[in-house]
Amino acid sequence: MRRLIASAMFCLAAALPAVAKEQVSSFTLDNGMDVVVIEDHRAPVVVHMVWYRAGAADEKPGVSGVAHFLEHLLFKGTETMEPGEFSATVARNGGSDNAFTSYDYTAYFQRVAADRLDLMMQMESDRMVNLQLGEDDILTERDVIIEERNQRVENNPGALFREQMSAAQYLNHPYGIPIIGWQHEMRELGLEDALEYYQTYYAPNNAILIVAGDVTPDNVRDMAQKHYGKLPANPALPERARPQEPRQMAERRMVFRDARVAQPYVTRSYLAPERDSGSQEKAAALTLLAEILGGGSTSVLAEELQFETRQAVNTAAYYGDTSLDDSTFDLVVMPAPGVTLQEAEDAMDDVIAGFLETGVDPEQLDRIKMQMRASQIYGQDDVGRLANRYGRALTQGLTVEDVQAWPDILQAVTAEDIMAAAREILDRDKAVTGWLAAPEVTQ
Amino acid sequence: MMRFVLSFVTLLAALPAWAEVNIKEMTTPGGINAWLVEEHSIPFVALELRFQGGTSLDPDGKEGLTGLMVGLLEEGAGDMDARSFAREAETLAASFSYNASDDTVGISARFLSENRDQAVALLRESLINPTFEQSAIDRVRRQVNSIIRSNQKDPRDIAGDAFAKLVYGDHPYGRPEFGTLESVANLTRDDIVAAHKAALTRERLYVSAVGDITEEELATLLDKLLLDLPEAGPDMPGAADINLPGGIEIVDYDTPQSVVIFGQPGIDRDDPDFFAAYLLNHILGGGSFESRLMNEVREKRGLTYGVYSYLVDKENAQLWLGSVASANSRVAEAISVIRAEWERIRDEGVTEEELADAKTYLTGAYPLRFDGNAPIANIAVNMQMEGLDTDYIANRNDMVNAVTLDDVNRVAREFLDPSKLTFVVVGKPEGLTSSIN
Numbered sequence: 001m002r003r004l005i006a007s008a009m010f011c012l013a014a015a016l017p018a019v020a021k022e023q024v025s026s027f028t029l030d031n032g033m034d035v036v037v038i039e040d041h042r043a044p045v046v047v048h049m050v051w052y053r054a055g056a057a058d059e060k061p062g063v064s065g066v067a068h069f070l071e072h073l074l075f076k077g078t079e080t081m082e083p084g085e086f087s088a089t090v091a092r093n094g095g096s097d098n099a100f101t102s103y104d105y106t107a108y109f110q111r112v113a114a115d116r117l118d119l120m121m122q123m124e125s126d127r128m129v130n131l132q133l134g135e136d137d138i139l140t141e142r143d144v145i146i147e148e149r150n151q152r153v154e155n156n157p158g159a160l161f162r163e164q165m166s167a168a169q170y171l172n173h174p175y176g177i178p179i180i181g182w183q184h185e186m187r188e189l190g191l192e193d194a195l196e197y198y199q200t201y202y203a204p205n206n207a208i209l210i211v212a213g214d215v216t217p218d219n220v221r222d223m224a225q226k227h228y229g230k231l232p233a234n235p236a237l238p239e240r241a242r243p244q245e246p247r248q249m250a251e252r253r254m255v256f257r258d259a260r261v262a263q264p265y266v267t268r269s270y271l272a273p274e275r276d277s278g279s280q281e282k283a284a285a286l287t288l289l290a291e292i293l294g295g296g297s298t299s300v301l302a303e304e305l306q307f308e309t310r311q312a313v314n315t316a317a318y319y320g321d322t323s324l325d326d327s328t329f330d331l332v333v334m335p336a337p338g339v340t341l342q343e344a345e346d347a348m349d350d351v352i353a354g355f356l357e358t359g360v361d362p363e364q365l366d367r368i369k370m371q372m373r374a375s376q377i378y379g380q381d382d383v384g385r386l387a388n389r390y391g392r393a394l395t396q397g398l399t400v401e402d403v404q405a406w407p408d409i410l411q412a413v414t415a416e417d418i419m420a421a422a423r424e425i426l427d428r429d430k431a432v433t434g435w436l437a438a439p440e441v442t443q
Numbered sequence: 444m445m446r447f448v449l450s451f452v453t454l455l456a457a458l459p460a461w462a463e464v465n466i467k468e469m470t471t472p473g474g475i476n477a478w479l480v481e482e483h484s485i486p487f488v489a490l491e492l493r494f495q496g497g498t499s500l501d502p503d504g505k506e507g508l509t510g511l512m513v514g515l516l517e518e519g520a521g522d523m524d525a526r527s528f529a530r531e532a533e534t535l536a537a538s539f540s541y542n543a544s545d546d547t548v549g550i551s552a553r554f555l556s557e558n559r560d561q562a563v564a565l566l567r568e569s570l571i572n573p574t575f576e577q578s579a580i581d582r583v584r585r586q587v588n589s590i591i592r593s594n595q596k597d598p599r600d601i602a603g604d605a606f607a608k609l610v611y612g613d614h615p616y617g618r619p620e621f622g623t624l625e626s627v628a629n630l631t632r633d634d635i636v637a638a639h640k641a642a643l644t645r646e647r648l649y650v651s652a653v654g655d656i657t658e659e660e661l662a663t664l665l666d667k668l669l670l671d672l673p674e675a676g677p678d679m680p681g682a683a684d685i686n687l688p689g690g691i692e693i694v695d696y697d698t699p700q701s702v703v704i705f706g707q708p709g710i711d712r713d714d715p716d717f718f719a720a721y722l723l724n725h726i727l728g729g730g731s732f733e734s735r736l737m738n739e740v741r742e743k744r745g746l747t748y749g750v751y752s753y754l755v756d757k758e759n760a761q762l763w764l765g766s767v768a769s770a771n772s773r774v775a776e777a778i779s780v781i782r783a784e785w786e787r788i789r790d791e792g793v794t795e796e797e798l799a800d801a802k803t804y805l806t807g808a809y810p811l812r813f814d815g816n817a818p819i820a821n822i823a824v825n826m827q828m829e830g831l832d833t834d835y836i837a838n839r840n841d842m843v844n845a846v847t848l849d850d851v852n853r854v855a856r857e858f859l860d861p862s863k864l865t866f867v868v869v870g871k872p873e874g875l876t877s878s879i880n
Contacts, residue, residue: 042484045811084742088800096811147747150770151768262594262596263593296529307526374536378538381487381815
């Protein structure tokens with residue numbers, strides 16, 4: 001939201017159902033702006049989104065949170081719009097609008113009646129280049145994002161813990177810095193920081209327009225040409241080359257204690273490759289591996305630790321398939337009362353070791369693939385989610401063709417592929433293990 | 444130039460075209476009423492079942508019972524244990540979600556056309572023949588306990604529980620959502636079996652379906668699925684006595700940002716002034732970035748990330764609620780601005796322009812809700828529970844537009860009552876003292 005931090009989405013993104021190819025079309029304007037159109041004519045509604053290939057991981061050192069701060073500031077005025085007028089105008093047209101920032105992208109969207117699309121494009125193209133900011137906007141809005149951090153992070157020990165886990169996971173890559181920013185750096189963010197980021201990254205050749213709903217590609221093309229096509233490309237757009245992680249030489253561990261923790265847990269995060277354009281096979285195997293290990297009550301961790309030994313009240317596995325740079329594969333075990341975190345971690349390691357011995361249950365693999373096929377059908381019911389899927393992919397190094405190939409690549413994954421990926425990834429010496437716990441009581 | 448163009452567009456703005464939602468009201472041969480929207484373009488069905496009653500049916504001392512029972516429906520049924528039930532659902536790629544709130548038990552299901560009969564047979568087992576095995580009870584009870592313990596340390600949940608206790612007292616609405624560690628520890632299998640019979644009954648059932656299914660097919664499906672449920676359930680609790688003394692209650696909790704819930708008496712959905720109150724609330728704190736509260740507390744002063752107000756119409760209580768969160772050092776100012784806005788809108792009313800904007804937004808946003816099988820099924824079952832007719836969808840915007848400025852401002856004077864506006868604050872707020880207790 002203005003706004004919303006997409007870190008949860010970032011790590012939870014799982015299966016990626018696509019739709020019939022004829023439902024999706026794409027083209028590029030002369031100034032380099034990519035356009036994706038997803039048709040759904042069941043209701044006279046449209047989702048209009050502009051995604052920038054710029055997020056928190058594209059910030060300069062020392063100004064953490066500026067990408068998200070700028071996202072808030074885009075709702076202030078332009079040369080022709082008063083502060084707040086953007087959202088007010090959307091609302092006066094019966095629509096709703098918002099925006100979100102992640103490591104690799106910043107996105108703005110409106111949901112309106114399909115006949116208001118032209119107005120949305122007019123306003124969105126305006127603020128891509130004509131933002132007007134004053135010192136007053138900066139100070140009040142900075143208080144707002146500090147309260148946002150209070151609400152999302154400072155008031156939540158689990159969020160503080162995850163922040164520390166990421167910082168330990170990424171020694172060199174900016175994924176170790178929180179999207180919302182470190183508190184001490186947020187307090188110092190200024191007008192110049194926001195404007196510098198804006199001028200560097202906000203340009204049509206760094207943006208993707210996604211329109212989903214009751215529209216036709218021809219119609220969208222004409223409108224996009226009129227509003228976005230006239231904006232000049234930024235020839236000085238920097239290449240997205242972030243510092244990469246060095247070779248990990250030793251296991252990393254942490255214990256995070258906070259009096260507000262009621263349910264302790266152990267989590268492990270392994271550095272893992274992400275989907276790359278034209279080369280999504282290993283990521284597909286890891287996607288299935290996460291389902292096999294921690295996707296609900298029939299998964300390996302749940303079977304062993306919730307049903308058999310009953311050492312855990314909950315277990316999970318996550319893999320972030322879509323990411324520009326190296327992602328993570330995460331395991332979580334919440335111990336049952338009376339089970340220590342050490343015992344929970346040992347049990348988790350035993351399950352992993354056992355899985356590497358016995359391999360994939362073919363029936364479980366069939367069930368998971370069936371669900372992934374079905375998600376292509378269910379996915380058509382929500383074009384907003386489809387639009388998000390394309391936006392995330394296209395800002396994170398993938399193409400429309402990669403998105404459309406993904407369901408078939410998932411179906412083609414074999415048990416051997418999954419075990420090879422598991423053996424490569426599940427190495428404690430290339431991982432961070434963390435315990436979230438209440439303070440120790442001294443007797 | 445831009446400004447001129449925009450206001451021009453606004454003036455000309457006709458209402459967006461209507462989503463065509465053709466709801467069929469039907470009754471099955473077995474006597475089950477349902478609303479159906481046929482939509483054959485995607486080969487699946489979204490089915491919503493809603494039972495009136497919910498966790499308010501929990502007997503005293505057995506708080507958390509209905510919630511635990513609902514959590515167990517998918518944990519073993521017929522000759523399947525929890526894991527074989529889950530494997531069956533996965534094999535069919537059907538998804539069933541079971542949830543309990545204070546007024547309802549709800550089941551949301553979606554299943555593919557290609558294996559609809561098998562999916563419905565599986566769902567039926569969980570509704571009619573849940574086994575409630577002791578091992579499943581113990582396992583889910585541990586999960587519930589984990590949630591209760593976590594809620595006891597989450598400032599938002601602490602605020603919600605404290606507010607409910609203050610306002611509703613001994614009424615079932617005053618209980619913590621999942622019960623207490625003590626009450627849940629004492630629940631037996633017999634209690635759970637009794638709760639199953641009490642909470643899922645045909646006389647309190649509402650049904651809607653949207654998707655790739657005909658009226659005839661749905662009638663057969665529903666009779667198979669639901670006819671074996673018991674007919675009637677126990678008495679439901681009556682109206683709640685609402686205690687809103689005005690003032691502030693502080694719950695001391697060591698966390699950097701104070702979390703606040705506030706409220707005053709609300710308005711019934713059936714009240715002739717409901718839409719006037721709905722528009723008033725939208726202007727006061729309902730319409731995300733455009734509301735007065737958002738503008739004064741967030742946009743002008745930067746005191747919070749979000750402040751909202753909303754009308755709550757429960758089966759047995761109506762409240763006008765709001766929420767805000769602000770650093771301990773700034774929450775006193777946030778509360779004082781909220782109070783001032785509450786008084787200002789009561790005394791001065793809203794402007795013609797604010798009302799026109801609110802109407803345009805609410806009438807324009809309404810058709811956008813009907814944008815998928817699952818959301819339409821959800822709306823259709825809610826409408827039935829609220830006692831609305833299918834033609835409400837076509838008439839609703841006219842009712843919004845019929846509200847006058849005088850109506851809204853009269854409702855502001857009559858309904859808004861700053862002296863009853865009661866705040867529960869969880870945190871270490873500076874410059875605030877409890878006036879309640």
